Amino acid sequence: MLQQSTPQQTLENPDLKLWREKLLLELKQGNKASKKLLQALKKGVPLEYRGLAWQSMIGNDLRITDKLYELLLERAHLHMTQLSVMDQLEAGAFRKNLKVIEEDLHRTFGELGHFRQGNPLYQPLKNVLIAYSMLRPDLGYVQGMSYVAGCLLIFSTEQGSEKEAFRSFANLMNRELLFTFYSFDMERVNVVFHVFMNLMRDRLPKLYGVFKATNISCSIFLFEWIVALYSNIFALETSARLWDSYLFHGDYFMIKVALAICCCLEQHLIQQGVLNGSSGTGQFEMMVLLFKNVKNFVSEEGLFQALESHQACSKFGQDDYEKVKKQVEAMSNLERLI
Amino acid sequence: MSKKQFLKMVILGDSGVGKTTLLQQYVTQKATGNSKPTIGADFQKKEVMVDNQQVNLQIWDTAGQEKFQSLGYAFYRGADSCALVFDITNHKSFENLAMWKKGFIENASPGDVNTYPFVVIGNKLDKEVNRQVTSQEARQWCKDNGDIPYYETSALENISVDSAFLEMAKTALKRGTQNALFSLPESIGGAGGAIKLNNFEDRGGAGAKGGAGKKKKNGTCC
Numbered sequence: 001m002l003q004q005s006t007p008q009q010t011l012e013n014p015d016l017k018l019w020r021e022k023l024l025l026e027l028k029q030g031n032k033a034s035k036k037l038l039q040a041l042k043k044g045v046p047l048e049y050r051g052l053a054w055q056s057m058i059g060n061d062l063r064i065t066d067k068l069y070e071l072l073l074e075r076a077h078l079h080m081t082q083l084s085v086m087d088q089l090e091a092g093a094f095r096k097n098l099k100v101i102e103e104d105l106h107r108t109f110g111e112l113g114h115f116r117q118g119n120p121l122y123q124p125l126k127n128v129l130i131a132y133s134m135l136r137p138d139l140g141y142v143q144g145m146s147y148v149a150g151c152l153l154i155f156s157t158e159q160g161s162e163k164e165a166f167r168s169f170a171n172l173m174n175r176e177l178l179f180t181f182y183s184f185d186m187e188r189v190n191v192v193f194h195v196f197m198n199l200m201r202d203r204l205p206k207l208y209g210v211f212k213a214t215n216i217s218c219s220i221f222l223f224e225w226i227v228a229l230y231s232n233i234f235a236l237e238t239s240a241r242l243w244d245s246y247l248f249h250g251d252y253f254m255i256k257v258a259l260a261i262c263c264c265l266e267q268h269l270i271q272q273g274v275l276n277g278s279s280g281t282g283q284f285e286m287m288v289l290l291f292k293n294v295k296n297f298v299s300e301e302g303l304f305q306a307l308e309s310h311q312a313c314s315k316f317g318q319d320d321y322e323k324v325k326k327q328v329e330a331m332s333n334l335e336r337l338i
Numbered sequence: 339m340s341k342k343q344f345l346k347m348v349i350l351g352d353s354g355v356g357k358t359t360l361l362q363q364y365v366t367q368k369a370t371g372n373s374k375p376t377i378g379a380d381f382q383k384k385e386v387m388v389d390n391q392q393v394n395l396q397i398w399d400t401a402g403q404e405k406f407q408s409l410g411y412a413f414y415r416g417a418d419s420c421a422l423v424f425d426i427t428n429h430k431s432f433e434n435l436a437m438w439k440k441g442f443i444e445n446a447s448p449g450d451v452n453t454y455p456f457v458v459i460g461n462k463l464d465k466e467v468n469r470q471v472t473s474q475e476a477r478q479w480c481k482d483n484g485d486i487p488y489y490e491t492s493a494l495e496n497i498s499v500d501s502a503f504l505e506m507a508k509t510a511l512k513r514g515t516q517n518a519l520f521s522l523p524e525s526i527g528g529a530g531g532a533i534k535l536n537n538f539e540d541r542g543g544a545g546a547k548g549g550a551g552k553k554k555k556n557g558t559c560c
Contacts, residue, residue, distance in 0.1 A: 099430075100403055103354035103375075110372045143353065143375045143403045184408055223409060224377040232374055285396065288381045338412055 015040070019049045027056040033248070041248055042308070044241040051157035055168060057247035062174060064167040072131040090137065097133040097141040101126060108146040109236065115150060124162045125150055131166055132173070139173070142182050144227035148172065151231045155240060177251040181227050186338055192226075192255075193218050193337040194328045195321070199259060203312035206275050207266040214284040217337040218258075221291040225261075226254055238300040252321035259313040260306040264298040265290055343393045345510050346416055347503075348446075350438040351423030352431040353402030356461040359493040360423065361399045364503050371494050376401045379413045388507050395507060407441055414446035419455040419510035421502070424476075426460045426490065427468040432476065439483065455509035456486045459502050463492040 023037050045053045079094045105126055106116045114121045128149045133141045152165040152172075173179060180188045196218045200208040211217065224232070229246065231239040246253045269275050274286070290297060308314055328334070349357045358373040358380065365382045380399040385392060398417075400410045414420075422438050424431040435458065448454040458480050460471060473490060480486040487509070489502035 096404075100353050107372065107374055110374065140405075142405055143401060144377045146375070184405060186408055219409075219412065220379070220381075227377060232377070285383050289383070292381050338409060 013046070015043070016046055016048060019046055019053070024049060024052055024056070027053055027248075030056075041244050042304070045244045047155075050155045050240065050244070051161075051164070053244070054152070054155060054247055055157070055164065058168045058171050060167055060171055062171050064170050066163045068135075069131055069163050069166050072134040073127060076130045076134050093137060093140060094133065098130065100143065101129045101133075101141050101146070104143060104146045108150045109154075109231075112236065114154060115146075121150070121153055121160050124153055124160045124165065127162050128153065128166045128169055132169060135170060136173070139182055142227070144224075144232075145169075145173075145182070147228040147231045148178075151229070151236070151240065151243070154236070172247075175251060177226060177254060178229075181223060189223070190334060190336055190338055191325065191328050193222060194331075194334060195324045196222055196255060196258060197337065198324050198328065199255070199316075200262060203259065203316075204262055204266050207262055207269065210269070210275065210283065210287060214287050216284065216287055219337050220288060221294075222258060225258055229254065230257060233294050234303075235295075235300070238303070241300075241304075250318065252316070252318045255321055256307065256313055256316045257303075259316060260303055260310065261294055261298055263306040263310040263312050264302050265294070267302075268297050343391060343511065343514075345393055345395050345418045345507055345514070347395060347397045347419045347421065347506055347510070348414055348417045348442075349397065349399050349421045349423060350410075350442060351402060351421075351459075352425070352428070352434050352438075355402065355423050355425040355428070355431050356493045357399050357402060357423050360421075360459065360461060360491065360499060360502075361397055363493045363496050363499050365397075367496070369494050369496070375403075378406065378409055384503075386504070386507060388504065388511055391511070393507055393511065395503070397503075404437075411441075411445040414442055417442075417446050417448070418514060419457070419506040420446070420448075421457045421459055421506060422486075423459045423461055424471065425462050426471050426476075427462050427465045429470040432460075432471045432479075435479065452484050453513060455506060455513055456483075457502055457506045457509075458486050458488045460488070460490045461493055463490050463497050464495045 018036070018040065023040055026034060026037050076094070079091055080098070105122060108115045108125065110116075113119060115125050116122060125146065129141055129145060132145070132149070133139075149165060149169045152168050153160055153162075156164045156168075158164075173182060177192070179185075180192065197208075197211075200211065200218070229239065230242050233239075234242070242253075242257055246257075266275070268290070274283070306313060349361060351357055353375065358376055359369045359371060361380075361382050362373060363369040365384050376399055378401055382397050382399065384395045384397065386395060387393070398413045400406070400413055420442050422435050422442075424435055426432075439456065442448070443451055443454075458476065460473070460476050473488075476490075477488050480488040487505050489498050489505065491498045491502055493499060
């Protein structure tokens with residue numbers, strides 16, 4: 001990255017020093033986080049160290065090796081060149097995945113152009129996604145994955161490092177929330193939707209009221225937000241900063257971000273004078289358009305401010321998430337929100 | 339009838355055939371050809387005049403990857419019209435129309451299938467040189483499937499996009515009037531009712547035939 005430095009001083013940014021000398025090590029050791037680390041994560045990991053920090057936070061519980069990655073790609077290559085001895089069913093599923101991967105590459109972060117054919121990250125992203133569909137043929141390729149893998153490639157220690165991105169991607173996909181959504185485990189997805197609706201009811205009653213009046217559930221936006229880990233609805237740097245915290249804190253933080261977005265949107269509706277109880281089709285459309293165009297209504301600053309200090313979400317933590325989840329899971333005959 | 343009408347439309351078809359770009363072109367009169375993959379479903383609205391009547395269109399643009407169908411079904415419900423889109427340069431996407439139509443019929447409970455306002459759209463006319471599906475072949479399919487109107491469009495170059503959507507609105511309105519759907523107050527929230535089911539009756543709804551028996555809220559009354 002280009003760094004501007006004036007001729008007189010080349011003093012290093014103190015954040016960089018802190019990360020290099022202390023925080024990266026702390027992350028690697030994985031002990032209980034210091035206050036300094038938590039503060040620094042909120043601020044965002046400096047670009048220079050983001051790749052290293054992410055690797056430490058994601059870890060490699062799956063023990064993905066470089067060799068495995070190579071083997072998966074070799075196997076995929078056999079499929080592609082029709083030399084495969086695999087049964088027709090598997091080969092057919094593979095080709096289906098491949099087709100969608102190829103359609104998605106160029107339009108992943110399309111406005112940035114990183115993954116267009118001919119650009120350096122095109123082939124790495126394709127390889128990572130193909131290798132994953134070989135590793136987990138039960139999931140295969142699912143739209144949304146290209147954003148997650150793409151983001152990992154962009155921020156890997158050496159931009160475009162496939163093996164590193166693959167290792168991180170496979171481990172990340174194994175996290176409960178992502179796995180639930182990407183495997184279309186609809187019953188569990190429904191539980192997450194209910195958890196979120198309950199949180200809205202208790203923490204943002206005004207907005208929740210509009211949801212009820214317009215007969216909208218979080219299913220119209222939450223699936224998309226979660227599977228792409230917010231990377232397709234905010235600017236890249238904003239979502240990377242969200243990932244800095246998510247990778248450290250885990251699944252509850254993704255729900256917390258959704259709450260924070262809702263805080264911002266509720267604020268917006270109040271300012272617009274819309275939250276006064278009237279309902280109807282106009283309001284239904286307004287709500288859907290609001291939630292489908294979050295970027296236009298929620299700034300990075302507003303979002304992080306809500307995360308930090310809005311009473312409806314700033315204190316929301318792992319325990320709160322688990323508690324509501326248990327309550328929902330204990331309910332019989334859960335209404336289906338999907 | 340002079341009161342404002344609401345129509346819910348859905349756009350279905352394989353991934354990458356240009357559903358999002360079609361809708362973008364129709365609603366904003368511009369298309370970048372650079373749209374994101376649709377995850378779940380996107381939504382747009384547009385007000386149009388049809389036969390001297392103001393009509394409010396609520397259009398749902400759904401994910402094209404088959405795996406997302408289990409999520410998409412919820413958006414089908416209560417749809418007054420459905421566009422089946424394929425890419426004229428991709429024969430497979432044409433072959434899959436039957437699958438999309440079937441999925442829609444099984445999950446949207448559209449009443450009499452033979453009179454349901456489908457429209458078939460063959461998109462990417464701007465790539466005529468790479469055409470794999472002839473107009474004749476497409477028309478034949480439409481004919482065999484209950485005389486569905488067929489349009490060839492270019493979402494990128496704005497060819498016939500308006501006409502295709504207008505056709506959807508017209509036939510939907512006509513059918514709606516016949517069925518007297520629009521005199522019912524609940525029907526205005528058509529798309530809203532489609533967002534959520536009332537029961538968890540079709541557990542394991544990820545399968546293809548989940549909510550087939552579900553009736554559109556306002557569809558049975560007259």
